[in-house]
Amino acid sequence: MDITQEKTGNLNAVVKIKIAPADYSAKVEKAIKDQAKKAQLPGFRKGMVPPAHIKKMYGKSILVEEVNNLLNDTLSNYIAEEKLEILGQPLPQLENEREFKWDNTDEFEFDYELGLAPAFDVNISSKDKFTEYVIKADQETLESRIKNIRRSYGKMTNPEVSAEGDVLYAELVQLGADGAVFEGGIANTATLRLDLIKDEEILKTLVGLKKDDVVTVNIKKALDDQAAVAKALNISEEDAADLQSDFQLTVKNVNRLEESDLNQEFYDKIFPDGSVTDEAAFRAKITEEVEGMFKQDAERKLSNDIYEDLLKKHTFELPDEFLRRWLKATNEKLTDEELAEGYDDFAKNLKWTLIENKIIKDNSIEIKYEDVVQAAKVKLDAQFKMYSPSPLPEDQLAQYAVQFLQEKENANRTFEEVKALKTFEQIKSIVTLAQQDIDYDKFIALDKG
Incomplete structure (x- = not known):
């Protein structure tokens, strides 16, 4: 085995590896014998296939595998022993590839390009x-956090009229260009959180609604979120992206999460x-x-x-x-x-x-x-x-x-x-x-x- 390294630049090097038959022959013969013991071929009992038969059938592929294993181990060990700090992984120089017979008499030679890590010192001091x-x-942030916590421990009610922050349980039906219900169009019953409505004008139309009230809404504009639109209408996000229609919204119920009272029972739930x-x-x-x-x-x-x-x-x-x-x-x-x-x-x-x-x-x-x-x-x-x-x-x-x-x-x-x-x-x-x-x-x- 012969390994040499040639610097081709400040941060580049080429490693040349030469492998002679003496380096791989024993490994190849052992691999052939091991495979003969495991092989199941027609006309032979398991474990009784002659090594010569295995060599004839699979000798070249076994040789290629063993040479590759030897090459990889040799290169890895060389990099470790020489304490080379490399970046990425060694790249074979394909332009220097040679033709081999792969008949167990070859002397192989492979070239690998290395990218080397630069040497430097880290300069840090109290002057930095x-x-x-x-x-x-x-x-504002504090009040918002407190409100969310109080609502998390609050109770659900059903007010008659919707207000900002409520949740509408509503039926959504697709409308055609003429404003009439689109026959065979999208229809789904969904919950709409009013605090997630992005458009202020649309939000105004959804506040003050009662059960069975009907309004027209541009759901895509209202939610301004492809995934949220897809979920509300039970369609794919791709279909939601292409959606242009308005929808008829019929209120089925108004849900409101009332904030918990600030009392000892509430405090103990959060800070037991x-x-x-x-x-x-x-x-x-x-x-x-x-x-x-x-x-x-x-x-x-x-x-x-x-x-x-x-x-x-x-x-x-x-x-x-x-x-x-x-x-x-x-x-x-x-x-x-x-x-x-x-x-x-x-x-x-x-x-x-x-x-x-x-x-x-x-x-x-x-x-x-x-x-x-x-x-x-x-x-x-x-x-x-x-x-x-x-x-x-x-x-x-x-x-x-x-x-x-x-x-x-x-x-x-x-x-x-x-x-x-x-x-x-x-x-x-x-x-x-x-x-x-x-x-x-x-x-x-x-x-x-």
Whole structure:
């Protein structure tokens, strides 16, 4: 076995691998014998097929497989032993492909192109300054959250006349261009939440309705959401996208979710630990919860500010031409136009991954399984709190987290999130952070800017 490496640029290299018969003959003979023991061929008892017969029938395919296995193992081991930091995967140089006889006497030679990761240092110090925003809950957001919680624990009533925020149980029938019922058209009975009606003029026509009242409504304009229209009419989203008709809406019932009273029974349902005994304490708790949600937005902006700043400071190069070829080779459906449009974002993300990995390595940061489980628990707990502020029992939350991580995609995504979190924690422990209070609406404007 002969392996050599030739640098073809600052971040490019070619590895040449030569394989002689002595390197693969024993492996091929063993594979032939193993297959002979397992083969079931007409005229032979199982396990009694002569190796020579297997070699005659399948010798070339076995040789190809064993040489490929040897080649892959050799290349992987070489990269590991030489401690080469590569980007993407080795690409065979197809223009240097040679013709082989594949008769167990060949001396094989294969060339692989490598894209190498650049060498660089991460420069972070206390001279790097960032603003850490503390977002304060505005009155409108706070009142909206309190209203939603009170409605979640309220009771359903059936008022005679509809008002904003009510739910109409109604029959929807498609109308023709002349305004008459379209024979054989779309018809469905659905519930319409008035708080989801986007068009103010349409909303006005749906307020003040009683049972059996009939109005004409442009359901597509009213909901302004393809999926919502499809659900209301029980049709596909494709059909909903093409819909132009008005609909006759007949009220079957008016439903209203009354807000729960602010009393001790209500407080105990939400905070069973008895920590809330009056409206002031309740509002303080909800304010804390809302500002805790805002904290995630502030942390996201801080992380993004750090991300953009470090990318500007670290302007190392990548083996761009190699990476473009690698992306095309590993994504058969990727067009040249898609590659041209998406490459800059790919390169930017790859550069950040290299910076992130460098910080992890230089600071010996460990990512343990317990960290990943804890991150999954936090994520799931936040999801459950969207439906109820009452916390899940710890043992139940842990069980959900383990089930969640059994999905490989969830586990990989959560691992990357923990990795990113630990990286930013390390960066924030070095740079200078200046806290600044800011109202939510001003933060939104700042974030958009």
